[in-house]
Amino acid sequence: MGRSPCCDQDKGVKKGPWLQEEDDKLTAYINDNGYGNWRSLPKLAGLNRCGKSCRLRWMNYLRPDIRRGNFSDEEESTIVRLHALLGNKWSKIACHLPGRTDNEIKNYWNTHMRKKLLQMGIDPMTHEPRTNDLSPILDVSQMLAAAINNGQFGNNNLFNNNTALEDLLKLQLIHKMLQIITPKAIPNINCFNASSVNPKPEPVVNSFNTNSVNPKPNPPVGLFINQSGITPDATSDFIPSYENVWDGFEDNQLPGLVTVSQDSLNTAKPGTSTTTEVNDHTRTGMMPGYYGDQLLEIPSSGSISVSPETTSLNHPGTAQQSSGSSDVLEDWEKFLDDETSDSCWKSFLDLTSPTSSPVPW
DNA sequence: AAAATGCGCAACCGCAGGTGC
């Protein structure tokens, strides 16, 4: 374009915040004469500002019909709808919001609404569910929990064999890694508790533990997956844990993971499918807690270390219940080095591929 | 209490479209 910026010819003009005196001059001039030629206006009004600055000040601040204050819910929804329709056409959006300026709407969008949408898992530009940034990680985390609840690993029968358990452990390791990468974004998975579904008092053989004899006939055993690994629920004492996995999770995150409702826990039979209702979503999942007909028993203060060859329990003293990132990283290295991890990845990738629908809601 | 950090918002800047000569 063959022209110089308007302010080139306004060398020496004042910039920055406007003084009350300047506002008064501008307002008085426009009230008396109206506005038309912004370039000549400053001179005529006795202002040492460029025309552009005067226009901006008037349009965004001094205009008598400017509406100030918080945006109402109605205004917000209008903005969202119009933005979805028009994109960043702030002036056009402003046309539909009397008293609001394009600048104000733009600022409000950038400082408030963008965040809101992001927190809702919506891409503020496309208005579609987010598919970039952290969402894959979040999705993975959710899929993980859903898949575990659905028993989608290990030949569709999660607790049927050791391979499945190893898969579970590996996936839990993945989850821990994700938590390290994005500690705020990845919630704890704390979605099932064997004790709460287990009506069986009999000791059973632990299918993967050399110390398989259950020392307690009626222990408060629970299989928990949390930040520090699969650990027994040592605190619940048969109080069913229906902890929503979003507890402790900031309110700006994605919808909740699968949790198990009281009813389903009471009525579910091990190894069978059940329907759980969580947060308005109905999901089908297999109740965990058993390996086939066997109850998983874990000592009340032990934890499971992830090692494909020696999947075993760590006993108190060597327990890793509060393992830090370095422990996880060590496990992670082993995991990556391990050839058998391939199948785990395969299951995982199959599960998370677009063609599958692991999360049935 | 002071420094660091985060946040909101007014204002600036550069570009593009429209218009007249």
Place this chain on the structure above:
DNA sequence: AGCACCTGCGGTTGCGCATTT
């Protein structure tokens, strides 16, 4: 057709205040 001018728009900046460390 080409140029100059004006206006409007959207992205970005920077200041001041609030909050956190």
